[in-house]
Amino acid sequence: MFDLQEAAALLRSCRLCPRSCGVDRLAGERGVCGCGATVRVARAALHFWEEPCLSGEHGSGAVFFSGCSLHCCFCQNYQISTGLAGCDITTERLCDIFSELEAAGAENINLVTAGHYLPLVVFALQQARAKGMRLPVVYNSGGYERVETLRLLEGLVDIYLPDLKFHRAALSSRYAAAPDYFRVAAAAIAEMVRQVGKPQFDARGMLRRGVIVRHLALPGQGEDSRRILRYLAQRYDDAVYLSLMSQYTPLPHAAAYPELQRRLTAEEYSGLVDYAAELGIVNAYIQGEGAADAEFIPPFDNRGV
Numbered sequence: 001m002f003d004l005q006e007a008a009a010l011l012r013s014c015r016l017c018p019r020s021c022g023v024d025r026l027a028g029e030r031g032v033c034g035c036g037a038t039v040r041v042a043r044a045a046l047h048f049w050e051e052p053c054l055s056g057e058h059g060s061g062a063v064f065f066s067g068c069s070l071h072c073c074f075c076q077n078y079q080i081s082t083g084l085a086g087c088d089i090t091t092e093r094l095c096d097i098f099s100e101l102e103a104a105g106a107e108n109i110n111l112v113t114a115g116h117y118l119p120l121v122v123f124a125l126q127q128a129r130a131k132g133m134r135l136p137v138v139y140n141s142g143g144y145e146r147v148e149t150l151r152l153l154e155g156l157v158d159i160y161l162p163d164l165k166f167h168r169a170a171l172s173s174r175y176a177a178a179p180d181y182f183r184v185a186a187a188a189i190a191e192m193v194r195q196v197g198k199p200q201f202d203a204r205g206m207l208r209r210g211v212i213v214r215h216l217a218l219p220g221q222g223e224d225s226r227r228i229l230r231y232l233a234q235r236y237d238d239a240v241y242l243s244l245m246s247q248y249t250p251l252p253h254a255a256a257y258p259e260l261q262r263r264l265t266a267e268e269y270s271g272l273v274d275y276a277a278e279l280g281i282v283n284a285y286i287q288g289e290g291a292a293d294a295e296f297i298p299p300f301d302n303r304g305v
């Protein structure tokens with residue numbers, strides 16, 4: 001068992017994520033993620049917009065953490081990732097939130113962008129398990145994670161839901177100031193697959209264990225998306241599910257990137273779907289028309305916090 005002092009110690013000279021800032025978050029210093037030494041959450045509620053095997057009939061128990069170490073210029077959750085909307089909470093409160101979501105009928109506990117608080121989240125998860133929380137735990141991540149940090153989750157997380165956003169360094173540099181994104185995220189996904197293995201579903205079709213890799217297709221970046229699809233097909237075959245997302249929505253904070261000021265066309269998306277099929281990818285979720293809508297972004301109103 002990981003105790004709270006050990007968890008907090010990892011925030012001193014913080015190197016939890018690949019930004020490796022080295023700041024002392026216990027002393028009030030802030031790194032790239034903008035986060036202090038207390039967990040900050042903007043929403044904890046049943047969420048129906050994940051893949052069907054995660055949302056199910058009753059909804060995924062999504063906990064949206066404030067802050068992010070990646071800061072993609074087009075972030076759809078900008079209000080919390082950069083704006084840091086939310087409330088500071090104790091690990092005891094976080095543990096209670098997990099139990100409350102279970103009591104509300106959640107299909108799983110869905111930790112959305114929790115990596116910059118990871119030791120504290122691990123502590124809260126351990127407490128929740130000790131108190132009898134039985135739901136599968138989903139770790140929902142931008143993919144920019146250190147393998148050493150992910151190892152803290154071994155045995156606690158059942159389902160990994162990482163993004164694989166960019167292949168070329170030029171793209172990840174321009175949109176997220178992370179030229180090493182692909183190398184880092186590919187290593188992180190390999191660690192996730194090592195921990196939880198191939199996808200396993202229950203009789204209701206709910207995912208109980210495994211990895212779903214999400215790729216949000218960006219307007220005009222079909223070649224980068226094709227590189228990612230090729231990588232996943234060659235490296236993983238049926239060992240992961242692909243979720244190919246078409247819901248990119250241009251938002252005002254990305255105004256400095258004119259090429260991102262439009263939605264994906266139907267032709268761009270269907271071209272990627274066809275290409276995935278040509279590669280032999282059969283374990284995949286694709287999105288229907290109408291997915292590109294800001295309504296997919298939940299209100300970050302501190303509900304359930």
Ligand code: SF4
Pocket residue numbers: 014015016017018019020021022023030031032033034035068069115116117
């Ligand atoms: S978690 Fe935050 S402070 Fe720590 S290394 Fe990453 S960006 Fe820097």
